[in-house]
Amino acid sequence: MVHARPELFAAPNHGFAWIRMIGALLVIYGHSSPLVGSGELFPPEWPVQPDEGVLMGFFALSGFQITESWLRDPHALRFAAKRVLRLWPPMLTVSVGMALVVGPMITTLPLGEYFRARETWGYIVHNAGLLTLRHDLPGVFESNPWPGAVNGSLWTLPMELLAYAGLFVLLLLGTARKNLRWLSLLALVGLIAWDRHLEQTPGAESAGSLLSVPVESLVAFLVAFALGVLLNLYRVPLSPLAAGVGLVVLVVMGNNTTASAWMAFAVSYAVVVAGHFWPARLDVPGVWVNGSYGVYVWGFPVQQLLALAGIRGQWLMLLCAAPIAYVLGTLSWKYVEDPTMRLRHLLTPRAERDPGGAGPPAGDDPPTDVFARTAGDGDEREVPAASGARPSGAGVPERQVPARPPGNGVRRRPVSPPPERNLSRRPAPRPLPSEDPPLARRWVEEVEPPGGTHARGPEPGRHATSERPDRR
DSSP states (O other): OBOSSGGGBOOHHHHHHHHHHHHHHHHHHHHHHHHTTSOOSSOTTOSSOHHHHHHHHHHHHHHHHHHHHHHHOOOHHHHHHHHHHHHHHHHHHHHHHIIIIIHHHHOSSOHHHHHHOHHHHHHHHHHHTSSSOOOOOTTSSTTSSSOSOSOGGGGGHHHHHHHHHHHHHHHHTTTTSGGGTHHHHHHHHHHHHHHHHHHHSSSTTTTOEETTEEHHHHHHHHHHHHHHHHHHHTTOOOOHHHHHHHHHHHHHTOSSHHHHHHHHHHHHHHHHHHHHTOBGGGOOOGGGTTTHHHHHHHHHHHHHHHHHTTOOOHHHHHHHHHHHHHHHHHHHIIIIIHHHHHGGGGGSOHHHHSGGGOOSOTTOOOGGGOOOOOTTOOOOOOOOHHHHOOOOOTTOOTTOOOOOOSTTSOOOOOOOOOTTSOOTTSOOOOOOOOSSOHHHHHHHHHSOOTTSOOBOSSOOOOOOOTTSOOOO
């Protein structure tokens, strides 16, 4: 994204981090009412169900950013390792913490019986696998208004992993290449057709389940994920006005199947646009907004513990749970997610990771700058417009990202000769070669001047109908 006035906007990865953090807190808001036993927080007749729209936004951002990860480093093993390092450690941490620390403290069973129960260890094993989830621990939360569920937020993670796997297969088939992008478009059309068929099928979750997740919800969120992929591959122009109009149209459409289909398009486009147009004045240190994944996976257990303590008001639940989950999410980012994500650079050959000691490889951000994602994520950050924007100038090869200057980003200047030496008869010192690759210099020369039109770098909820219950 090349802005006419780039100083007004934050880097896209920072905007996405803000959106994910806000979305994770909205999920806690959406869970507050059911977990205190007062029913649905959002009226079922609302044409837009905010909690489902938030989850669709998560999947769209994930598709957009994970596609960017592949385009910047199209290596199958490293791509798969990055996905595992992003999803698995926080999931394992919260599962082990609840089973072996919190569970023994609050279970109604004797400790010996609790630790001998197969369900205790099965909870860790199944959740660590990410695909066959378990949601209950023996004797834990059995008397809560929402009994038995230890962590209901985890249900989207198998869908996220399946989305990764589907995209991985498409990318191995060459979908990222210009002449084969139609494969991703074909996949989207197929998902939309399947989703519309399931929408017309009477009965909630009539399609059954796959790997512990409802097929109907899986397909719906895969549509949003695929839209995020296509927004990146096809460099779809990003317009805040168009995004706003799409959301207004969604709100006024009413509660019908057409609005249900439009939700995925409107929300997916809106969250990607919002990330690229996030105000620069809202820049904060990354640690304060990067913990959205931790907020998401810890929010539900925190709310169940508060319900166990006797909190029954939905607003009191939100006021108590949100700051606690935020602190746990920030700690998860600082001590679990960021350290484990640094390990992915060990998979990069040393020649590529540190060519001549010049710093991180081209197209790969330093680990401390990596953007945190929640259930769905997208852990890769886009190149900020100021340092690696992809303008639409003629003749610029697609999808190549110039290397960043080493160190703190300041270019080294040629060293001048000592003043006391008379070198007038000697040729002028030969300047060091520019550290910006030729491609970067070409891009600088071809970028439109300020005030020109925006050039897009990467080409580019579902709610209950009156005929059937909400898919959630």
